[in-house]
Amino acid sequence: MSVSHDVSPLIRPRSWILTRFGREVNWGDFVFHRLTALLAALLIAALAAMAAAMVHGSAESLSKFGFGFITSRIWDPVRDVYGALPFIYGTIASSILALCFAVPISLGVAIFLSELAPAWLRGPVGFLVELLAAVPSVVYGLWGIFVLAPWLRETVEPLLARTLGFLPFFQGQQRGFGMLAGGIILAIMITPTISSVSREVLRAVPSALREGALGLGATPWEAVRVAVLPYARSGLVGATILGLGRALGETMAITMVIGNRSEMSASLFAPSYTMASVIANEFSEATGSLYLSALAEVGLLLFVVTVLLNIVARLLVWRVGRLPEGGRL
Amino acid sequence: MFARRTLLAGLLLALVACKGNESPAPGPAAADTAPAAKKDESISLTGAGATFPYPLYSKWISEYNKQNPNVKINYQSIGSGGGIRQITANTVDFGATDAPMKEDEAKQAPGKLFHIPATIGAVVVAYNVPEVTGALRLAPEVLVGIYAGKIKRWNDPKIKADNADAKLPAKDIAVIYRTDGSGTTAVFTDYLGKVSPEWKEKVGVGKVVNWPTGLGAKGNEGVTGQVKTTPYTIGYIERAYASQNKLPMAELKNKAGKFVAPSIEAMSAAADAVEMPEELFVSLSDAEGEAVYPITSYSYLLVYENAKDPIKGEALAKYVWWGLHEGQKFSKDLDYAPIPAKVLAKVEARLKELRSGDKKLLSGA
Amino acid sequence: MMLSPYTRRKFTDVVVRSACVLAAVIALIPLISVLYYVTLRGIGGINIAFFTELPKPVGESGGGMANALVGTLKLVFLACAFGIPPGVLAGVYLAEFGHSRFGKSVRFSADVMSGVPSITVGIFVYSLVVLQTKHFSALAGGIALAVLMLPTVTRTTEELLRLIPESLREAALGLGLPQWRVTLRVMLRTAAPGIATGVMLAVARVAGETAPLLFTAFSNPFWSSGLNEPTASLPVSIYNYAVSPYEEWHRQAWAAALLLLLLVLLLNVTARLLVRSRVGAP
Numbered sequence: 018m019s020v021s022h023d024v025s026p027l028i029r030p031r032s033w034i035l036t037r038f039g040r041e042v043n044w045g046d047f048v049f050h051r052l053t054a055l056l057a058a059l060l061i062a063a064l065a066a067m068a069a070a071m072v073h074g075s076a077e078s079l080s081k082f083g084f085g086f087i088t089s090r091i092w093d094p095v096r097d098v099y100g101a102l103p104f105i106y107g108t109i110a111s112s113i114l115a116l117c118f119a120v121p122i123s124l125g126v127a128i129f130l131s132e133l134a135p136a137w138l139r140g141p142v143g144f145l146v147e148l149l150a151a152v153p154s155v156v157y158g159l160w161g162i163f164v165l166a167p168w169l170r171e172t173v174e175p176l177l178a179r180t181l182g183f184l185p186f187f188q189g190q191q192r193g194f195g196m197l198a199g200g201i202i203l204a205i206m207i208t209p210t211i212s213s214v215s216r217e218v219l220r221a222v223p224s225a226l227r228e229g230a231l232g233l234g235a236t237p238w239e240a241v242r243v244a245v246l247p248y249a250r251s252g253l254v255g256a257t258i259l260g261l262g263r264a265l266g267e268t269m270a271i272t273m274v275i276g277n278r279s280e281m282s283a284s285l286f287a288p289s290y291t292m293a294s295v296i297a298n299e300f301s302e303a304t305g306s307l308y309l310s311a312l313a314e315v316g317l318l319l320f321v322v323t324v325l326l327n328i329v330a331r332l333l334v335w336r337v338g339r340l341p342e343g344g345r346l
Numbered sequence: 347m348f349a350r351r352t353l354l355a356g357l358l359l360a361l362v363a364c365k366g367n368e369s370p371a372p373g374p375a376a377a378d379t380a381p382a383a384k385k386d387e388s389i390s391l392t393g394a395g396a397t398f399p400y401p402l403y404s405k406w407i408s409e410y411n412k413q414n415p416n417v418k419i420n421y422q423s424i425g426s427g428g429g430i431r432q433i434t435a436n437t438v439d440f441g442a443t444d445a446p447m448k449e450d451e452a453k454q455a456p457g458k459l460f461h462i463p464a465t466i467g468a469v470v471v472a473y474n475v476p477e478v479t480g481a482l483r484l485a486p487e488v489l490v491g492i493y494a495g496k497i498k499r500w501n502d503p504k505i506k507a508d509n510a511d512a513k514l515p516a517k518d519i520a521v522i523y524r525t526d527g528s529g530t531t532a533v534f535t536d537y538l539g540k541v542s543p544e545w546k547e548k549v550g551v552g553k554v555v556n557w558p559t560g561l562g563a564k565g566n567e568g569v570t571g572q573v574k575t576t577p578y579t580i581g582y583i584e585r586a587y588a589s590q591n592k593l594p595m596a597e598l599k600n601k602a603g604k605f606v607a608p609s610i611e612a613m614s615a616a617a618d619a620v621e622m623p624e625e626l627f628v629s630l631s632d633a634e635g636e637a638v639y640p641i642t643s644y645s646y647l648l649v650y651e652n653a654k655d656p657i658k659g660e661a662l663a664k665y666v667w668w669g670l671h672e673g674q675k676f677s678k679d680l681d682y683a684p685i686p687a688k689v690l691a692k693v694e695a696r697l698k699e700l701r702s703g704d705k706k707l708l709s710g711a
Numbered sequence: 712m713m714l715s716p717y718t719r720r721k722f723t724d725v726v727v728r729s730a731c732v733l734a735a736v737i738a739l740i741p742l743i744s745v746l747y748y749v750t751l752r753g754i755g756g757i758n759i760a761f762f763t764e765l766p767k768p769v770g771e772s773g774g775g776m777a778n779a780l781v782g783t784l785k786l787v788f789l790a791c792a793f794g795i796p797p798g799v800l801a802g803v804y805l806a807e808f809g810h811s812r813f814g815k816s817v818r819f820s821a822d823v824m825s826g827v828p829s830i831t832v833g834i835f836v837y838s839l840v841v842l843q844t845k846h847f848s849a850l851a852g853g854i855a856l857a858v859l860m861l862p863t864v865t866r867t868t869e870e871l872l873r874l875i876p877e878s879l880r881e882a883a884l885g886l887g888l889p890q891w892r893v894t895l896r897v898m899l900r901t902a903a904p905g906i907a908t909g910v911m912l913a914v915a916r917v918a919g920e921t922a923p924l925l926f927t928a929f930s931n932p933f934w935s936s937g938l939n940e941p942t943a944s945l946p947v948s949i950y951n952y953a954v955s956p957y958e959e960w961h962r963q964a965w966a967a968a969l970l971l972l973l974l975v976l977l978l979n980v981t982a983r984l985l986v987r988s989r990v991g992a993p
Contacts, residue, residue: 049891053804056797057817060865063858064820067827067835094527095550125734133728134735142735144979149742150912151975153919155950156968160745162571170576192520192561192576205741212738213912217870236724262826268922277525277562288561290525293828297922298564300830301425302527302553304451316831323826327819392847392929392941401955405768407932420941422930423951437845567954587956679770 071320074313077306086314092279094299099311101318103279107196107289108319111271112264114200114285119208120257126208127215132227132241143216150209158273161202166193166274173197174286189284192276197285199275203267207260214259218252219245258330265323268293292319389661393421395429395442396529397566398584399465399645401680403442406673410665417661426529427553433459433648439662441648444529445553446627458651460696461627462666463644465674466617466683469533470608470641471596472588473580474573475500477515481607483508485599486541486632486640492519492580493538494545495559500578508605515578522569522581525562527553533643534582537631582641586681600640601632612639613683622689626696642683649700656702663700663707670697749969756966766932766948769957776967778934782849782942783974786928787918789853789938794860795910801861802868802906803894809869818869825862832858833923841927847941852928859920860913867909871902915975921946945971 072079078086082099089100130143170193177187222245230240246253276288277298292315303309393403400423407419424432426443433441434455446461471489473482484492488504491497497504501514524531532553539546549555563569569581570591585608588595597605606612615637616630630642647666653659670693674684685693700707714722760775767774801821805814836855841847875898883893899906924930929941930948945967952964 043889043891045889045891049894050804050808053800054808054813057801057804057809057814057865059797060801060817060824060861061820063861064824066839067824067831070835070838071831091556093550093556094554095552095556122734122738125731126738129731129735133731142739145739145742146735147912148976148979149738151915151919151972151979152742152745153921153946153949153968153971155919155921155946155953156745156749156972159953159968160748162568163575164744164748167575190518190520194561194563194572208738236720238724238727239720259822259825262822266826266828268828268830272525272564273568277564278557278560290562293830294525296828297830298526299554300428300834301925302427302529304427304430304448316828316834319831320823320827324823327822327826331819390940394929397954400951401769401957404766404932405770408768408771411933418933420929420931420933422925422941424925435842435845437841437847565954566956570956584956590956590958 068317068320071313071317075310075317077310078314079310081307082311082314086311087318090279090281092295094303094305094308097305097307099307099314101292101311101315103281104290104292104295104315105318105322106281107275107279108265108291108293108322111196111199111203111275111289111291112261114196115203115207115264116257116261118200118204119211119260122204123208123211123215123256123260124253126212127219128241130212131216131219132245133237143213146212147209149205150213154206154267154269157202157206157270161198161270161274165201166198169193169198169201178286185283186285189282189286191286192288194274194276194288195286196275196282196289199271199289199291200285202270202274203264206267206270207263210263211256211260214256215249215253218249218256222248254330258327261326262323265319265326266293268297272297292316292322388416388418389658391417391419391440391658391662391665392438393419393429393440393442393647394424394432394438395421395648396426396444396645397423398444398467398529399442399682401586402465402673402676402682403669405676405680406665406669409673409676410668417665419665425527426532427527429648433650439658440666442645443648444643444645445532446625446646447648455650460649460651460700461625462647462649462670462693462696463622463626463685463689464647464666464669465645465677466613466630466642466685467645467681468585468608468613468639468642468683469530469537469582470585470588471580471582471598472570472573472593473596474577474593475515476577477513478509478594480512481594482512482596483599483605484596486537489598490538490542490545493521493523493557493560494549495521508599517578520576520579521557521560522563522572522579523557523560524565524569524582526564528565529553529643529645530566530582530584531555533631533641536629536643537641540632584681589681598640600636600638601634602636602638604636606637606639608639608641610678610681610683612637613642614686615639616642617644617683617686617689622692626692651700653700653702653707656705656707659700659702660707663697667694667697667708670694746972749965749972752962753965753967753969756962757969761963761966761970765934766943766963769955769960772959774963776943776945776948776963776970778931779943779945779948779967780970782928782931782935782944783918783946783971785849785935785942786852786856786924786944787914789849790856790860790917791910791914793854793857794913795864798861798864798910799868799899799906802865803872803899805865805869806872807890807894818866821862821865824858825866828922829859829920830922833926836923837926844939846939847927847929848939849928849935849942850938852924852942852944853938855923855927856917856920859923860910860917863913863916864906864910867913868902868906871906871909872898875901911978911981915978918975918978919946919971921950945974 086101088102090102091098091100126146130139170191174191181187226244226248227240230244271291272294277290277294278288279290280287296312296316300312303312403421407421426445429441429443430447430451432438485508498518499516500519501516506514535551535555539551563572566583566587569583570587573579573581573593574591595608597607599605615635616633616639619633619635619638620628620630622628627646630644632640677684698708760773762775763777764773764775765778805818833855836851840851840854880893883897924944924947928944931941931943935942949964949967952960
């Protein structure tokens with residue numbers, strides 16, 4: 018609805034300032050349009066400023082290490098040699114692992130809440146799931162150290178090693194702290210985001226589609242699968258991307274349980290290190306311009322990864338196609 | 347709308363908070379500080395830096411505020427590096443650091459910064475081996491070997507050699523180090539570097555190093571948490587964390603060949619053994635002496651020689667003076683050692699050099 | 712085993728439905744565990760002193776987090792003041808006029824910004840505000856939190872405005888209202904409960920953030936007056952106390968965590984109460 022209609026020339030006086038525009042636009046609309054556009058531009062400006070600040074900050078490191086920063090595994094502040102490959106691996110691996118856990122659960126919750134749950138249950142359960150988002154990151158971290166990691170070390174990891182130990186994912190020393198703990202905590206933290214947005218998307222699907230399927234004799238699940246999910250697919254992908262964004266940027270909680278060792282190992286029991294964690298861990302103590310510059314470059318890399326993922330999401334949505342009157346993003 | 351009302355309530359609360367300047371009942375004025383004309387308005391000082399002395403400094407701040415209710419000091423532990431950066435950028439009035447500033451860092455500051463040794467602490471080696479009841483004795487080569495990944499099991503003959511009557515189990519040693527940049531790591535690696543030239547060359551000394559083996563935990567509390575909850579771990583932490591959490595601390599063999607536990611006396615012995623140079627910062631690790639605990643270190647305050655604001659400068663100078671005299675009596679209860687008298691004399695001379703413009707900030711006393 | 716197609720379909724239906732229920736249960740287990748654990752460790756520390764006294768150094772009994780509580784409220788209020796109006800209006804722009812390339816870039820920026828780690832935002836606001844004013848302040852903290860809230864509020868507003876059926880807009884326009892009036896008085900008002908939910912969720916997240924506050928609002932053992940002084944806040948105090956060696960500080964940290972959870976729970980309940988009628992698809 019981007020065309021302004023001045024539908025009431027008889028009621029409202031015309032304004033000279035706006036006849037310049039060739040169409041009769043009310044001054045209120047003019048101000049409204051410009052003001053909101055200005056504030057929307059604020060978002061772009063803020064992002065551009067942050068990006069500029071990061072590039073400026075990493076200038077020294079960019080010029081010294083160049084492309085090698087992304088491929089080198091050595092992060093040694095004593096010798097002033099930096100390479101971010103283990104962190105890139107850790108960030109992407111932990112985020113993908115988190116998605117593997119969170120997406121099925123979140124979708125299940127979203128379908129449960131929007132399609133399958135009785136009305137009296139929807140409110141409380143939905144509220145509780147959203148409450149997961151309200152727990153501060155620090156608290157998740159502490160819970161991870163005292164509850165999750167010991168449980169993983171005592172119960173889950175031995176079980177996985179016994180049953181699936183032939184896979185490289187489940188080998189190695191079992192400490193509780195490591196990639197698995199990191200992935201689980203991230204999954205818990207992004208579940209409310211993905212499930213809330215997915216639930217909204219599912220609710221926006223016109224009930225006519227659902228009812229049509231049911232009317233043709235589909236079971237409730239079939240109605241969802243055939244009528245609702247395809248229509249909502251782009252929105253669900255968008256929800257997942259939002260969750261992924263949150264997972265990439267999460268700092269406190271994951272730092273406390275992931276073991277923080279710049280190793281790259283296929284095993285889920287092994288410790289790992291993410292980009293956000295290394296910034297949080299080392300920024301306060303870092304002195305020396307190259308060191309700070311290297312940390313700024315890690316921030317810049319994280320930023321680039323986020324941008325790339327968002328582009329991928331948009332391409333996915335575009336390919337899936339915008340259905341009539343449907344779809345978001 | 348409810349939201350509007352909530353916002354209004356928040357606004358009211360904020361306004362209330364604006365007025366909230368409750369100061370505790372005024373106590374007797376500090377009698378030993380320099381007698382200068384007192385301004386009655388309230389003075390706020392901010393400081394930032396090392397986490398290690400935070401409990402001591404917060405005690406100092408509280409006690410000093412009781413005696414001088416118009417002086418409010420705000421110290422936050424954002425890390426030694428953070429402290430150095432903030433004092434260099436002049437966003438705080440004083441800094442605090444465990445590791446002294448390097449040459450190039452000092453050059454970046456807009457003025458001359460003094461290092462003022464304020465207190466002494468120790469880094470202890472805590473462990474969790476259920477079978478061992480007495481204190482474990484670790485020689486320097488053994489400690490280096492463990493952290494280098496060469497000594498892998500608790501019942502290694504090298505550990506057994508010093509602990510003949512301990513029941514050492516045949517389990518892997520889980521090594522814990524600090525992942526975040528930290529003065530504790532700097533002090534620990536400084537010691538390891540001194541006792542093992544190979545360590546110094548291969549791994550190095552610093553707030554963050556490339557550890558050959560082990561698992562990283564965040565902060566002293568992270569290492570403490572891991573050691574406490576995971577058996578067969580070993581980690582290095584500040585003394586306060588080990589004693590508060592009742593973790594066993596290893597006795598380390600010092601340069602004189604004696605196994606010494608990290609007691610306050612042993613920490614003071616280390617400080618007594620090392621001569622304090624002109625610049626007022628020095629490493630205390632691996633000091634000479636029979637009663638010395640080898641991983642001891644000073645913690646420093648960073649103060650500009652020339653204060654821009656004379657009122658704030660004077661208030662800060664008086665606070666630091668108080669901290670180095672009255673404040674020292676709080677050290678022992680909080681697991682720190684007081685500054686020895688010899689060093690105190692030198693520090694007093696340095697503090698008297700503090701000025702604002704041409705005026706010296708501490709006259710008399 | 713000869714199952715009629717219908718039985719097979721019915722079976723799949725039951726299996727999938729149970730899986731969804733199971734998913735909901737699995738999602739709630741960590742929440743219950745976290746709530747239980749925080750309550751267990753924190754309930755001992757909640758008493759009157761906690762709400763009214765300033766923090767005391769270690770070794771002295773009592774002491775509380777009154778200044779941190781007020782500080783958090785102050786910071787949240789500032790964040791809302793700086794974050795909600797621009798966010799909602801930017802969302803309005805995207806919903807009304809956002810089909811151009813400019814609109815697409817704004818939308819993209821909002822999505823990317825929501826993925827920036829909070830520590831980076833903190834460092835950014837530090838260099839923008841703290842370094843220029845040469846001191847830490849509650850204002851800088853409020854700005855950092857507002858920047859964190861902005862993308863969420865904008866996108867939520869846009870999504871919810873888009874959900875409103877066109878018939879409502881057309882009716883309002885048909886009555887002779889100019890577009891700006893239609894949007895503000897009619898559309899926003901209709902979407903208000905949903906936008907409020909989104910805002911409350913953003914506020915809930917932001918109320919628990921530590922990293923951005925460390926370099927902007929700093930902290931303060933005393934009361935902080937006005938907006939230009941550093942201020943204590945619940946998340947920072949929780950962090951400071953939790954990383955200390957002392958058991959009594961740990962207890963206070965857990966108590967503060969419980970308090971923060973209750974505060975956010977209160978905000979969520981408020982949001983729920985506002986959600987009387989959600990605008991669904993036709």
